[in-house]
Amino acid sequence: MAITERDPGQGEPKRFLVECEGCSFECATTGREEAERIGDAHRGETGHDLVALELPPSM
Numbered sequence: 001m002a003i004t005e006r007d008p009g010q011g012e013p014k015r016f017l018v019e020c021e022g023c024s025f026e027c028a029t030t031g032r033e034e035a036e037r038i039g040d041a042h043r044g045e046t047g048h049d050l051v052a053l054e055l056p057p058s059m
């Protein structure tokens with residue numbers, strides 16, 4: 001899974017939007033590991049490819 005990070009390796013956990021390229025699945029989550037976990041789980045269930053985009057800090 002491709003994970004886009006603007007500024008790796010700093011500070012608090014980042015928020016990611018995990019999006020599926022094969023269906024309408026998407027899930028916002030916190031932390032790169034959690035984004036990978038969600039992506040791996042969906043890919044394991046469906047065989048779809050996913051991407052995780054870093055979200056801007058919450059307001």
Ligand SMILES: [Zn+2]
Nearest residue numbers: 020022023048
């Ligand atoms: Zn999917």
